[in-house]
Amino acid sequence: MGYKVPFVDLPKHYQELEKELMPVIKDVLFTRADLIMRGDLKEFEEGIARFVGTRYAVGLNSGTDAIFLSLLAAGIGKGDEVITVAHTFVATVAAIHFSGATPVLVDVGRDHNMNVDLIEKAITKKTKAIIPVHLNGRICHMKKIMELAKKHDLAVIEDACQSLGAKFDGQTAGSIGLTGCFSMYPFKILGGPGDGGILVTNDKAIEEKIRLYRDHSLNRKTMEIVNFGFNSRLDNFHAAILNVKLKYLPNWIIRRREVAKIYQDGLRDVKEITLPLILDENPSFHDVFQNYVITCKERDQLAGFFTENGIETLISWRIPMHFHKGLNLNHFKLPETERISREVVSLPMNTEITNDQVQYVVETIRKFYKK
Numbered sequence: 001m002g003y004k005v006p007f008v009d010l011p012k013h014y015q016e017l018e019k020e021l022m023p024v025i026k027d028v029l030f031t032r033a034d035l036i037m038r039g040d041l042k043e044f045e046e047g048i049a050r051f052v053g054t055r056y057a058v059g060l061n062s063g064t065d066a067i068f069l070s071l072l073a074a075g076i077g078k079g080d081e082v083i084t085v086a087h088t089f090v091a092t093v094a095a096i097h098f099s100g101a102t103p104v105l106v107d108v109g110r111d112h113n114m115n116v117d118l119i120e121k122a123i124t125k126k127t128k129a130i131i132p133v134h135l136n137g138r139i140c141h142m143k144k145i146m147e148l149a150k151k152h153d154l155a156v157i158e159d160a161c162q163s164l165g166a167k168f169d170g171q172t173a174g175s176i177g178l179t180g181c182f183s184m185y186p187f188k189i190l191g192g193p194g195d196g197g198i199l200v201t202n203d204k205a206i207e208e209k210i211r212l213y214r215d216h217s218l219n220r221k222t223m224e225i226v227n228f229g230f231n232s233r234l235d236n237f238h239a240a241i242l243n244v245k246l247k248y249l250p251n252w253i254i255r256r257r258e259v260a261k262i263y264q265d266g267l268r269d270v271k272e273i274t275l276p277l278i279l280d281e282n283p284s285f286h287d288v289f290q291n292y293v294i295t296c297k298e299r300d301q302l303a304g305f306f307t308e309n310g311i312e313t314l315i316s317w318r319i320p321m322h323f324h325k326g327l328n329l330n331h332f333k334l335p336e337t338e339r340i341s342r343e344v345v346s347l348p349m350n351t352e353i354t355n356d357q358v359q360y361v362v363e364t365i366r367k368f369y370k371k
C-alpha cells in the first residue's frame, strides 16, 4: 500500500543521491571489483573514527556483531553478568546470550533509556559490564554510568546503534565507554545498502582483537590463525556507498532535529500524548532523532487512525522483551518498560519527509484528539 506519509522513504533517499552514487557503484563493481577489505572500507573506518572522535573504527557486518565481539574482546563470557535494558532491539540481549554471559535487565526512565538509579542494585560479584542502549537518538546518562563502572570496575559497551552523532556534554555516543557499537542497517541515520555495522574504540588492544575476530582471526601478515574467529566484515561495496553518505550526515542530523521541532511545536499542547523530552531542555543532550517516539494511553486506536489516514508508523516494541517465552527472561519485573510497550508509537522520521508531510501527521493527531 502506498502511504501519503511513509515511515521512511528509501527510494526517494537513493533517488536524491543517484547522480553521486552511480559512478561510485560503477567504479567499485565494474572497474575495480573491490569487494572485500579494500580501500573504501579503510576510508569509511577513518571517516567514522573522525566523526565520532575515537582513535579506531572497525567495520563489521552488523551492529549486533559489534556488541557481541565487544563482549568477547573484553573477555566476558560464561559465569559473568552483563547489565542492560529490555526496552531495546533483541540484538543487544542476544549478543550477551551468545557471549555466554547472563543478561541482567534493568528498567528504563522517562527518556526510554536505562534508568541509572537502578544500576547499582543490579550489580553483583559476577557483573562484568554494562551495556547502555542509546535509544531513538538520545544518549544515556553517561556521566553516572561511567562513575558506576569505575567504582565497580566494569566495562562499558555502548549500544549506539540508534544514536550515531548524539552527544552528551560534548562527548559523542560511542566514544565514552570501552567500545561504541553502530548499525548501518538501511533504516538507520547512516544506513547502507544492506546490513552493516561498525565498532569504535580508543583501546588499541581491543581494536586489534576485533580486526582479527571479524576475519576468522587470521593474521594476514604471518598467516597464523590466532584463535577461532568469525566472518563479520563490512563489505567494501557497502563502505563505498557509505563514504558518499557520510558527507551528508551532519546535514541529515540537522534536518532530523528540524522535523522533531515541527512535531514538538505542533503537539506540545496535546496533553493526552507524551512527547520525547523537549529539544534543548537540557543542553547537555544533543539528540539526533533516529526515531520520534510518542506515548499515549489510546495507542492502538491512534495507530489505526494513522493507517486510515495514510500515515505509516511503527511500534517498537509491542511485546516487552522479557515477555517472550523463548528467551527465558520472564523473571524480570520492569513496570516502565511494560507501560512503554503498551503506549509507544514512532511517527514518520526521515530526511526525505517534507514539512507539509510532517504537518499532516501533526494535524492528523490533533484531529484524533479533536483539538
Ligand SMILES: Cc1ncc(COP(=O)(O)O)c(C=O)c1O
Residues within 6 Å of the ligand: 061, 062, 063, 064, 065, 088, 089, 091, 092, 133, 135, 159, 161, 162, 182, 183, 184, 185, 195, 196, 197
Ligand atoms: C538498539 C539496537 N541495538 C542493536 C541493533 C542491531 O543492529 P544490526 O541490525 O545492525 O545488527 C539495532 C538495530 O537494528 C538497534 O536498534
